[in-house]
Amino acid sequence: MDFTLPDHILKIKYETREWVENVLNPLSAPLEEEERIPEELVAELKKGRFFGLTIPKEYGGQGWSVVEWFTVLEEIAKAYATVRLIAHCMNGLFWRPLQQYGTEEQRRKYLPKLATGEIWAANTLTEPEAGTGKDINSKTTRDGDDYLINGRKWLISTFPDQTKLLYSFAATEEGITSFLIDLPTEGITFVPMEKMMGCVGPRHYNVIYKDCRVPASSILGEKGKGLDVAFGMLHLSRVSIAFGCIGLAQKMFDLAVAYAKKRSTFGKLLVQRQAIQNNVAQMATEIQAARMLAYEAAWRFDQGQDIVTNAAMAKMFAEQVVTRVSEMALRMHGGVGYTKAYPLERHFRDCRSFHFEEGTEEIQKLLIARKFLK
Known part of the structure; x- marks a missing residue:
């Protein structure tokens, strides 16, 4: 095994360390004090050193290996926890399912925008009565070419002004199925949860689905194989x-x-x-x-x-x-x-x-x- 990092990644690592200390932390104060992400912080995050680092170049990202990315994430983790969470999700969690399970049309629709930070994503899997496993209670009913989703999720990390894409998981006749949902969409309500002990910033949310209509084309992967998407x-x-x-x-x-x-x-x-x-x-x-x-x-x-x-x-x-x-x-x-x-x-x-x-x-x-x- 060779963990040697190329000079340009080491350079970015050190630049990120300085950016965290001199720019990011001072801009992040309102995260804890006011529970909001200031506009100037969002603008700073979109300047090219934060989003899309691991997304393939063909979709507008920089195509870093995970070894390269994680050495920079270690520096970002020294900043406010909310910013670390965004970096973790946008460069790791929320584009890879599209790459692995999505159609080419879905990849072309979402990955370039995720790479620039134009849209942020959120994962609505965890439920209050069922956790995050195969016993989730959210259900769908078929209505023509569409599905109606009903259920409640909680402890969802989402940022109302920025999040434009949801990964949703609910039962169909075939089993738990994954859906891609564009925001805003009727039938989805976001209810802030109580303030957390740490990672204080914009609140985590209850996400309530009530007859949320989504087209069959929004299914990610195979019907009934949604847990493969979630656990993958x-x-x-x-x-x-x-x-x-x-x-x-x-x-x-x-x-x-x-x-x-x-x-x-x-x-x-x-x-x-x-x-x-x-x-x-x-x-x-x-x-x-x-x-x-x-x-x-x-x-x-x-x-x-x-x-x-x-x-x-x-x-x-x-x-x-x-x-x-x-x-x-x-x-x-x-x-x-x-x-x-x-x-x-x-x-x-x-x-x-x-x-x-x-x-x-x-x-x-x-x-x-x-x-x-x-």
């Missing part, structure tokens, strides 16, 4: 989440080290204390170990290899690492780290969302064990 997103997406964990863990590590270098207690800098040095060594080692697991999974994907187990390992371990690093970083800050005076407080809350994105730790363990016990 998950394995690479788990690697993406792993890199999100790694980026945020690295950010909290950097903040903790910088604080320990200037904070004195009883006439001695924190970095001179062995307990602090032990924490630093532990955090640095675990972050690097998580990074290598994630890079291996990304590399295997680029080589066309199966990554189910590697992706689960990368996601599980990186999630554990970011949680442990956040705890050690908070303790190194002391009581002041528990206040909003330092950015660590926000990162500490944000990283808890990784427990649930693309499957819990228990789900990852199930997938890993299945590999070795079959």
Whole structure:
């Protein structure tokens, strides 16, 4: 395995790091304070360094490999969590199903606009009574050449002013089927959910379908094979989440080290204390170990290899690492780290969302064990 990155990708990585610190973070303040995405931030995201990086060139993207993309995502993950979520979704989750399952007409309709950020997409799979599996309750009825969708989704990451495409999943006679829905469309209501602990920005939503009419031509993939579309997103997406964990863990590590270098207690800098040095060594080692697991999974994907187990390992371990690093970083800050005076407080809350994105730790363990016990 060779994780060597070309010079132009390293250059973009360092440029992205500076962009995050000097441009993105200052523009992102209203995300948490006002729960909105400011127009100037949206304009900045559409300048060419954010959308379409992995979409094939034939559809207007830049055609990066996932190893190249994830090294940049790690830098974006050091910014506001909402922006990381957008980057994760638009460069990973929401174009690949179109590439794999869509007709050429569907690809030509949506991929170029996703590549420029002209349209954003959202995935409406999770339901309050059924989770995200084959027991989802949303239903369709046939009405001529159309389908009427009825059901309720929740915990949906969507941005009302920007999201113009929905992936929807509902039961047809053949089984769970995936639909592409253009917004705005009658029969869909968005109801904001309660404010979250972390990843604070525009709210997550309940998405309520009530006799939402969609044409049969909007079906993505085969009828009854919608869960293939839904779950096909998950394995690479788990690697993406792993890199999100790694980026945020690295950010909290950097903040903790910088604080320990200037904070004195009883006439001695924190970095001179062995307990602090032990924490630093532990955090640095675990972050690097998580990074290598994630890079291996990304590399295997680029080589066309199966990554189910590697992706689960990368996601599980990186999630554990970011949680442990956040705890050690908070303790190194002391009581002041528990206040909003330092950015660590926000990162500490944000990283808890990784427990649930693309499957819990228990789900990852199930997938890993299945590999070795079959």
